[in-house]
Amino acid sequence: MQDIDLKQYIRGIPDFPKPGILFYDISTLLRNADAWQLATARMAHAVAPWQPDQLAAIESRGFLTAAPLSTRLGCGLIMLRKPGKLPGETISLTYDLEYGSDSLHIQADAIRPGQKVVVTDDLLATGGTLAASVALLRKAGANVVGASVLIELTALRGRDKLDIPVHTLLSYDE
Template identity: 75%
Template sequence: MDLKQHIRGIPDFPKPGILFYDISTLLRNADAWQVAVGRMAHAVSKAQPDILAGVESRGFLMAAPLASKLGCGFVMLRKPGKLPGNTVSYRYDLEYGSDSLHIQEDAIKPGQKVVVVDDLLATGGTLAAAVELLRAVGADVTAAAVIIEIMALQGRRKLDVPVSALVTYET
């Protein structure tokens, strides 16, 4: 199945000049969604994770069912103020400003193998920040996995872990 047929491009969203790859059309097609989760499970299983870390918010959509399918745990990497209890944060720069990700301080046991999951790899800033945050709490980050990778932006260069992408686009 060609998963690209189930991902629509929306021009000028969220701002002019940006082509947004919308996965909602993939999610709502039961067959395409099952194929996507199955393919991602095959790719991620090679990293032998103990836990999957989903990046807010669309990363949760793939990471949670994937963790269930693989029989491993799932933790959330969230924006500020979204997690209860004590958290650890990592602040990072983006091409249009800065942001931060948070994780509960007890979410990972030191040395656990973790794969970071998100919907999209573009410039790599968010995934690189996720890797650094997870390492700060003791994780052994073994890989990253995304639904979509935009090759022209070369975000993979910012990562020092193997990356799996279900589909790639040049721009």
């Protein structure tokens, strides 16, 4: 089981969500219990040396990776959400995208100053959302020690926007 190539569980969907895009569908990985267990075990093994106090999950597919990782690592889980999704006082950050802008929020009391946090998501593409997440977490007082993603599209060079170590489970050059 340890020698399994997890790429065989990722389905490529051409022209989704628009023509010219090859979408890497993780649902085929998620629905295979053995492959998903192996994926989360490999991610936990890579993240454990950073000794996070919290994992920060980017809405919404980041929740899928962060939940099993936080359980395996014995640390907390913080949600980074779109506007209007979190109760109570929040801290927000608006950031630019290729075609517009977006905003992320975190609950104001989610982090104690200096806590070590690892950001998790399903995909690292252009890096805008992950970089904004790091900036938001720092604004909230976190010591962001790394990021972990299921898939990285290396040709888009999103990693270049980050000043933290990044663990990638699966890389694609397209």
